Amino acid sequence: MLNTVAVIGYAAPIEVARGSTVEFKLSSATLTSARAQIVKIRCGDPDPSGPGVQLIAMPSPLDGEVALTHQPIHAGSCGLVDDAPVLRALGSFSIGCWVWPTLLDAGAQTVVARWREDTQEGWRLGLDAQGRASFAVAVAGHTCSATASRALLEREWAFIGASYDATSGQLEVFQHSLDVLGGRDRSASDKGSAPRHAAWPAGLPLSFAAHLCDDGTQHLAAAHFNGKIDRPRLHAGVHSLEALRASAAALRPARGDADLVAAWDFSESIGSDRIVDRGPHGLHGKLRNAPTRAVTGANWSARTPHWTEATEEYGAIHFHNDDIDDCRWNTNLSLDIPTDWPSGFYSLRLSATDTDGQPAESHVPFFIGAQPGQARARLAFVASTATFLAYSNSAIRLDLQPTEAMLEQLLVLGPDDAYLQEHRELGLSTYDTHSDGSGWCYASAARPILNMRPHGGGYYQMDTRVIDWLDSTGISYDVITDSDIHRHGAQLLADYGCVLTGCHPEYYTQQMLDAFETYQAGGGRHVYLGGNGFYWRTAFHPTKPGRIEIRRGLTGTRTWEGEPGENGLSSTGEPSGLWRSNGRPPQRLVGVGFDAQVFDRGCAYRRLPDSLDPRVAFIFEGVGEQEVIGDFGLRGGAGGHEIDRVDTRLGSPPHLLRVATADDFGSGGLATPEEFGVSHRGLGGDQNNQIRADMTFFPTARGGAVFTTGSIAWGMALAHRGYDNNVSRITANVLRRFIDPAPFTGFGSSDEEAY
Amino acid sequence: MLTTDASQARYLIDPTRLDLAREFRRMPRGHYSLELQQVLYRMRWSGVGQRHVLLMLEPGRRWMLAQLPERRGEPLKTFPEQVFTSIADAEWTVFCLRWELLTGESISNLNLD
Numbered sequence: 001m002l003n004t005v006a007v008i009g010y011a012a013p014i015e016v017a018r019g020s021t022v023e024f025k026l027s028s029a030t031l032t033s034a035r036a037q038i039v040k041i042r043c044g045d046p047d048p049s050g051p052g053v054q055l056i057a058m059p060s061p062l063d064g065e066v067a068l069t070h071q072p073i074h075a076g077s078c079g080l081v082d083d084a085p086v087l088r089a090l091g092s093f094s095i096g097c098w099v100w101p102t103l104l105d106a107g108a109q110t111v112v113a114r115w116r117e118d119t120q121e122g123w124r125l126g127l128d129a130q131g132r133a134s135f136a137v138a139v140a141g142h143t144c145s146a147t148a149s150r151a152l153l154e155r156e157w158a159f160i161g162a163s164y165d166a167t168s169g170q171l172e173v174f175q176h177s178l179d180v181l182g183g184r185d186r187s188a189s190d191k192g193s194a195p196r197h198a199a200w201p202a203g204l205p206l207s208f209a210a211h212l213c214d215d216g217t218q219h220l221a222a223a224h225f226n227g228k229i230d231r232p233r234l235h236a237g238v239h240s241l242e243a244l245r246a247s248a249a250a251l252r253p254a255r256g257d258a259d260l261v262a263a264w265d266f267s268e269s270i271g272s273d274r275i276v277d278r279g280p281h282g283l284h285g286k287l288r289n290a291p292t293r294a295v296t297g298a299n300w301s302a303r304t305p306h307w308t309e310a311t312e313e314y315g316a317i318h319f320h321n322d323d324i325d326d327c328r329w330n331t332n333l334s335l336d337i338p339t340d341w342p343s344g345f346y347s348l349r350l351s352a353t354d355t356d357g358q359p360a361e362s363h364v365p366f367f368i369g370a371q372p373g374q375a376r377a378r379l380a381f382v383a384s385t386a387t388f389l390a391y392s393n394s395a396i397r398l399d400l401q402p403t404e405a406m407l408e409q410l411l412v413l414g415p416d417d418a419y420l421q422e423h424r425e426l427g428l429s430t431y432d433t434h435s436d437g438s439g440w441c442y443a444s445a446a447r448p449i450l451n452m453r454p455h456g457g458g459y460y461q462m463d464t465r466v467i468d469w470l471d472s473t474g475i476s477y478d479v480i481t482d483s484d485i486h487r488h489g490a491q492l493l494a495d496y497g498c499v500l501t502g503c504h505p506e507y508y509t510q511q512m513l514d515a516f517e518t519y520q521a522g523g524g525r526h527v528y529l530g531g532n533g534f535y536w537r538t539a540f541h542p543t544k545p546g547r548i549e550i551r552r553g554l555t556g557t558r559t560w561e562g563e564p565g566e567n568g569l570s571s572t573g574e575p576s577g578l579w580r581s582n583g584r585p586p587q588r589l590v591g592v593g594f595d596a597q598v599f600d601r602g603c604a605y606r607r608l609p610d611s612l613d614p615r616v617a618f619i620f621e622g623v624g625e626q627e628v629i630g631d632f633g634l635r636g637g638a639g640g641h642e643i644d645r646v647d648t649r650l651g652s653p654p655h656l657l658r659v660a661t662a663d664d665f666g667s668g669g670l671a672t673p674e675e676f677g678v679s680h681r682g683l684g685g686d687q688n689n690q691i692r693a694d695m696t697f698f699p700t701a702r703g704g705a706v707f708t709t710g711s712i713a714w715g716m717a718l719a720h721r722g723y724d725n726n727v728s729r730i731t732a733n734v735l736r737r738f739i740d741p742a743p744f745t746g747f748g749s750s751d752e753e754a755y
Numbered sequence: 756m757l758t759t760d761a762s763q764a765r766y767l768i769d770p771t772r773l774d775l776a777r778e779f780r781r782m783p784r785g786h787y788s789l790e791l792q793q794v795l796y797r798m799r800w801s802g803v804g805q806r807h808v809l810l811m812l813e814p815g816r817r818w819m820l821a822q823l824p825e826r827r828g829e830p831l832k833t834f835p836e837q838v839f840t841s842i843a844d845a846e847w848t849v850f851c852l853r854w855e856l857l858t859g860e861s862i863s864n865l866n867l868d
Contacts, residue, residue: 001811001812001813046814046815047814047815048814048815048816049815397808398823398827399827401760401761401800401802401806402761402799402800404799404800404802404806404808405795405796405799405800408784408785408795408799409784409842409846410807410808410809410842410845410846410849411806411808411809412808412809412811412818412842413808413809413810413811413821413831414810414811415810415811418810418821418830418831421823421824421827421828421829421830421831422828422829422830423828424827424828435827455814600784600785600786601784601785601786635784666786667789667792668785668786
């Protein structure tokens with residue numbers, strides 16, 4: 001078995017331009033060196049029924065041995081506030097905040113602290129292993145604590161707080177449930193004693209949602225809290241529960257309160273990694289490992305579901321013990337991208353023999369995207385990097401119990417899956433849930449991603465099948481990336497006569513949609529070869545390259561559901577969820593939109609009367625009128641996996657031609673939830689004619705046009721029988737015609753208007 | 756919060772319906788009759804006997820039987836003596852395991868070809 005994980009790593013940045021520099025950050029727990037080489041990826045799919053993995057060596061100064069060390073990943077999010085004289089000088093003090101714990105059986109968890117594990121010094125407020133509020137003070141290695149008598153409830157708000165009286169040495173801890181009805185009341189308190197006039201460690205940051213293992217220099221934290229923390233307050237002196245709650249209830253602290261040390265307001269700077277203190281000492285901080293922001297606080301009234309309209313009700317942050325944003329590894333290799341290299345899918349290949357004597361081959365992916373004004377072809381293929389990130393390190397098959405039932409076959413896992421099962425510190429995809437069951441909203445490229453590389457499976461691998469086919473045809477093309485479309489907009493697309501989107505361009509930002517809309521209205525031609533595209537509304541982080549965000553609302557095909565009121569993107573303030581729910585269904589852009597998942601078998605296409613329209617005769621050159629199209633490929637058909645259909649109510653253009661359809665899916669064709677309002681028998685593909693993949697053509701304006709196949713499986717059928725098949729023929733017919741600038745005739749002058 | 760709990764699976768398998776086992780033996784990858792579909796959904800959704808999976812040893816050629824652990828972070832349990840060169844044989848092996856767990860009746864030694 002090929003060892004694909006003896007070396008892991010990531011490229012920074014993952015999307016680069018010619019002439020810029022990419023750095024490779026590598027780690028191996030077992031090898032001291034490996035042979036490095038840059039390769040351009042033609043096909044990354046090892047399936048023997050397809051073309052197989054095909055890599056093109058790209059000689060570079062990196063060729064040769066690279067030394068390796070183990071670089072650890074420290075998962076788990078927290079907030080850190082640098083040490084300050086006012087923190088060190090605290091005598092008697094009181095600390096309190098709202099918490100919404102989500103994983104009480106995760107062991108002891110720290111909510112707020114100035115505590116270092118190695119020397120057992122400081123103070124910390126948190127939950128003990130039984131889920132009870134606990135406050136500890138440690139002086140000279142001697143720890144004293146007070147612990148409430150009852151465990152809190154998961155997913156219920158409670159105010160927890162504590163005080164230390166330096167004069168008497170008395171400790172007090174308390175917890176008070178927000179909702180005390182129906183058996184939910186977990187209010188309790190406890191007292192204890194500690195040495196008087198404790199001295200606190202110097203040089204130690206204050207931390208939220210974890211405590212530090214040392215003085216903070218090692219970036220190590222422990223006892224990560226799972227759940228939300230809202231409006232922490234720190235006061236000098238001993239204050240009651242009621243006083244602390246009142247302090248936290250005030251959106252702005254009272255001016256001139258000499259006892260107020262800090263009043264952190266997490267509703268400030270929600271789009272950033274900053275923590276803002278509204279108190280008098282400016283004890284601002286920063287977040288580590290991207291906990292979830294723009295989440296509802298204990299004071300959320302539900303008067304609006306969107307954080308930008310009631311920011312003060314979103315003063316909470318949801319921390320997880322498995323959050324990961326940036327591994328912050330050292331750089332092993334760096335490469336200045338030669339200006340004469342073609343754009344494309346690339347990787348750093350690392351080869352070695354592993355400690356068991358088995359061949360090891362690992363890949364660190366990156367993309368070279370053509371930039372505006374750099375076009376070297378009439379055609380651009382879009383690397384769906386937002387979608388690849390959304391699926392990065394997907395553990396759906398590992399964690400989501402019904403996956404086998406959904407896929408209707410025994411799950412086949414690869415060595416990467418087995419590794420991910422054991423190494424959750426890599427961080428999962430936006431399809432997965434954190435250890436506390438909440439969904440992953442962020443995905444970052446600053447960590448090893450196992451399913452975005454050759455041998456790695458996923459939609460990245462599927463798209464390389466399209467690249468392989470393109471290379472087989474000899475049609476010249478550039479590769480452009482999602483984030484470059486997002487950044488440069490329509491000007492990047494406008495360099496090309498035709499833009500090709502692949503098997504599954506599912507995640508789109510508003511800027512990307514705008515770019516495509518403008519491009520198509522301005523004469524651009526778009527070939528969309530996939531299914532379930534242009535579906536989720538996402539955002540790239542404005543200042544953190546390679547980080548996307550998604551919120552999954554209450555509709556759509558989704559593996560988790562966001563909490564009420566948490567469907568707004570923290571990074572931009574935009575709503576998230578489906579584009580269909582945001583008033584821009586895929587049908588309006590490309591004529592078709594998602595209707596069903598079909599995992600049990602593929603289905604062939606049949607031509608429809610529109611296919612005989614002479615204006616689209618070019619599509620079917622060499623294909624018979626009665627010829628079955630694509631009765632081969634992924635599970636036996638070019639239609640399948642996830643499929644899209646025409647719907648004029650959702651924006652399919654009136655002059656769209658539906659030239660073929662795959663609609664014989666049987667009961668395995670399962671409608672996506674947004675396609676039906678009430679459940680009833682007969683929603684499956686055996687009884688529902690809306691379970692189908694539509695092949696369409698429509699002109700846009702100024703000579704522009706769109707062609708779709710409506711199926712993820714389409715691209716997987718291209719290589720059948722050595723590329724000699726009617727799926728390949730139709731695709732080539734369309735691409736060659738779309739690259740040809742000659743106008744599409746016979747559609748009337750109204751076609752000069754933007755739709 | 757969406758839940759997809761394995762304990763929701765409730766279809767009762769009739770151990771006398773060996774015709775359904777034969778149907779699966781003939782065609783381990785759909786289309787199935789409605790009743791076989793129900794049997795398979797019961798097996799696959801419930802993850803009975805812990806979740807059996809296949810670990811790919813060679814793409815498209817060799818697979819080893821394995822089980823997913825209950826907890827994240829724990830390794831897969833593998834069965835090196837159970838290596839398959841045919842997906843159909845692997846599917847049948849797991850089908851027989853689950854049939855016995857759900858009905859109490861063993862079918863692995865019956866000739867159902």
